[in-house]
Amino acid sequence: MTLAETQSPTAFWSPARRRRYLVYAAVGIGLVSLSQLARWSDDHALLVNATTSLPNWAFMIDRQRVPVRGDFIFFEPPPGPLLARHFGARPQPFGKIVYGVAGDRVEQHGRLFSVNSRPVALAKPATRFGEPLALGPTGIIPRGCYFVGTPHRDSFDSRYAAIGWVCRPRIIGVGRAIL
Incomplete structure (x- = not known):
């Protein structure tokens, strides 16, 4: 029996691993958003x-x-x-x-x-x-x-x-x- 056969598919997505991947995804989305905002702010501004x-x-x-x-x-x-x-x-x-x-x-x-x-x-x-x-x-x-x-x-x-x-x-x- 191999290691993959002994682990159930749900064990791979343990709560700790799920949180870690969600943090990675959030950081990635945040960086892309900041990059787009920086590009937008080169040509735009908000004034009061x-x-x-x-x-x-x-x-x-x-x-x-x-x-x-x-x-x-x-x-x-x-x-x-x-x-x-x-x-x-x-x-x-x-x-x-x-x-x-x-x-x-x-x-x-x-x-x-x-x-x-x-x-x-x-x-x-x-x-x-x-x-x-x-x-x-x-x-x-x-x-x-x-x-x-x-x-x-x-x-x-x-x-x-x-x-x-x-x-x-x-x-x-x-x-x-x-x-």
């Missing part, structure tokens, strides 16, 4: 909007997608004294809506900004702390740049010179609202 300027507070960011009109866009604000005073030395990313894309015409009539003759934003003369706000750029939006804003009256966006056009090097990605 801490302001009331956008209607949603959680966004999934796609870093590879090229923004189009109407998209939520997230970007690094430019350095400057006005932003540093109000948002700190390293402000969090800003989230806005793309109102104008390359080739669109931005015009200003008084403090009203329009894109392709469609009114999009009214600029305030000063911050809520009384600091004067210089008006943002007008004319044809350059290639790789965007005019961004939100309907919120206190939104700090392209209607002000401190933000201006938002161009590719500053863009983090296009957001999709998830909450």
